[in-house]
Amino acid sequence: MQFKKVAELEHITQASIQLRIAQPALSKTIRKLEEEFGLLLFDRVKKSIVLNENGKIVYQYVCRIEQAIRDMRKVCADVQDLHIQISVLFETTLGFFPRLIQSFHQQYPHIHFNLCMAGSRATSDNSSVDFVLTASPMLGKEEENAVIIMEEALVLAVSKNHHLSKRPHIALKEAARKQFITLSEGTQLYQSFLSYCQAAGFQPNIALSCNDYLTMEGLIEGNFGAAMVPEQSWGYQNNPNLNLIPISEPNCRNTIRLCWKKDTLLSPACRLFQEYIIHYCRENL
Amino acid sequence: MLLRNLQYFKRVAELNSVSQTAKEFQVVQSAVSNQIKRLEMELGTPLFKRQSSKIFLNEKGKAAYSYSCEILGLMKDLKQEMADRTNQSTADLTLSVETLPIALPYLIQDFKTKHPEIRIHLIQYLKNFYFENLGCDLLIFASDYPLKEENAVTIYKEDIYLAVSKAHPFASRKSISLSELDNQSFIQRTEASGFRRITDKFFNSGVFQPSSYIYCDYPPFINELVASNMGIAFIPKLTWLFYRNPDIVLLNIENNDISHYINLTWRRRSYVSHAMKQFRENAESFFKNLPMTQADIQKGKITWNGPN
Numbered sequence: 001m002q003f004k005k006v007a008e009l010e011h012i013t014q015a016s017i018q019l020r021i022a023q024p025a026l027s028k029t030i031r032k033l034e035e036e037f038g039l040l041l042f043d044r045v046k047k048s049i050v051l052n053e054n055g056k057i058v059y060q061y062v063c064r065i066e067q068a069i070r071d072m073r074k075v076c077a078d079v080q081d082l083h084i085q086i087s088v089l090f091e092t093t094l095g096f097f098p099r100l101i102q103s104f105h106q107q108y109p110h111i112h113f114n115l116c117m118a119g120s121r122a123t124s125d126n127s128s129v130d131f132v133l134t135a136s137p138m139l140g141k142e143e144e145n146a147v148i149i150m151e152e153a154l155v156l157a158v159s160k161n162h163h164l165s166k167r168p169h170i171a172l173k174e175a176a177r178k179q180f181i182t183l184s185e186g187t188q189l190y191q192s193f194l195s196y197c198q199a200a201g202f203q204p205n206i207a208l209s210c211n212d213y214l215t216m217e218g219l220i221e222g223n224f225g226a227a228m229v230p231e232q233s234w235g236y237q238n239n240p241n242l243n244l245i246p247i248s249e250p251n252c253r254n255t256i257r258l259c260w261k262k263d264t265l266l267s268p269a270c271r272l273f274q275e276y277i278i279h280y281c282r283e284n285l
Numbered sequence: 286m287l288l289r290n291l292q293y294f295k296r297v298a299e300l301n302s303v304s305q306t307a308k309e310f311q312v313v314q315s316a317v318s319n320q321i322k323r324l325e326m327e328l329g330t331p332l333f334k335r336q337s338s339k340i341f342l343n344e345k346g347k348a349a350y351s352y353s354c355e356i357l358g359l360m361k362d363l364k365q366e367m368a369d370r371t372n373q374s375t376a377d378l379t380l381s382v383e384t385l386p387i388a389l390p391y392l393i394q395d396f397k398t399k400h401p402e403i404r405i406h407l408i409q410y411l412k413n414f415y416f417e418n419l420g421c422d423l424l425i426f427a428s429d430y431p432l433k434e435e436n437a438v439t440i441y442k443e444d445i446y447l448a449v450s451k452a453h454p455f456a457s458r459k460s461i462s463l464s465e466l467d468n469q470s471f472i473q474r475t476e477a478s479g480f481r482r483i484t485d486k487f488f489n490s491g492v493f494q495p496s497s498y499i500y501c502d503y504p505p506f507i508n509e510l511v512a513s514n515m516g517i518a519f520i521p522k523l524t525w526l527f528y529r530n531p532d533i534v535l536l537n538i539e540n541n542d543i544s545h546y547i548n549l550t551w552r553r554r555s556y557v558s559h560a561m562k563q564f565r566e567n568a569e570s571f572f573k574n575l576p577m578t579q580a581d582i583q584k585g586k587i588t589w590n591g592p593n
Binding site: 037038039054057058061064065068069071072073075076077107108145266268271272 | 328329330332344345348349351352353355356359360362363364366367368370371373434435554
């Protein structure tokens, strides 16, 4: 766009040379644009021109529009090496996520993902993260926007051989003397577990703690203890060696949110993904 | 890439029809289809698939649609922001309204009195109106939960009452519990009504079973039906405030945490113009200043009839 070149160079003659058009024609284009908006976009000082406040705003819009046009071309082009990347930070685990990514990727093969788990080294630089999937409460996160993508119960997972395994449901306090397996201290699930035990009036006996949900699944299978886990999002319901016992009391809930930073621009690729995940969770969960 | 290109493309995608789009833009059909072809060539991919007489976006087309909305939205915002900066004496505001059937004229009057320089265009009763249409600045809609988002805010939490006729045995009561409503005749909203979602929460609570229903969506009719003791109805506060009927008594619903929320929303990440800001502020103070408490309703001491 001609305006953009002039704004960058702040020099009509040089801009006209680079754009390969006659200088009077370029001056006329700029004047026409100013007339259209009813505002001056440049301050004319002696013989030079300087972008003013209005011009700076127009310039920002022009850049955003050009970026969107470039992105649109990329998404539509059949060229493999053009990367449009979405970064997602996981503060919680979603067992169905790989499937979701797979079906998204089939539709939009040019959009690539960068998935990282909270706690891993790559997450120290949060500025590059587009989305965070979290189970933590929204409190104190005013700077973020969020949508709830799923809500589910927390249940008690035990091995088929555990002697609670035949129970149709259980009040948490009935398990007060049992050994427990938890995620490591500092995770959201660990916090929730402790506070639910507190509500049920006991201090849990934590026999083992570990860092990820697959290890935990193995430990529960090995009958090292019982664990409070999300009913669906970890996919434990598909493991025939485990029994998931609903907790009748207290009411233990797990809410998973998709968060993104306020006041930053979500790229159109991110918006596609955002709409996709919300839609996917409504349809499939 | 031309603006016109994208405008045609976007409308064809929304209407699933080249001929409808041509009609809307008042151009010949080939003008639209040529522009679409040109865009497809420029992007190097077909964007539509044809099925019988209609055409639909393919996957690439869906992505291109999302970008087109973004680009056209930016163009609109640019014009709006520049217009705000010229300090013109007039401004335009387009409102789409899905709720507030009775209070709306008062809200608009109140706003117009304070901001006569802003021209208002109202779009009513367009269900599923998307901001991507870019034809409107603000949307007023109702929900059964409060909203506070980047591009949406609840401006009024509206209480819900049970309306009964003066001749009804409940008329002497101040409040009522849902379990007492067993075997009553109800005036109920139809499936098309947004308020129905909320009243369904009462009807699905399982604590009472109505004996019969009359279905009606038009608030003045509902009030008339209640007044003549054809049935009782759940009604939102504003419907009552702006359309009172001396033959109706309102009862509080005991232990009720169900409310109706009136919200404002705007296109995500759009530029918020002065007119939009002023409308939001004005609407918030309009609702805050409604001289209406539960006690006022009970005593029938309301004398307010809209602004001044």
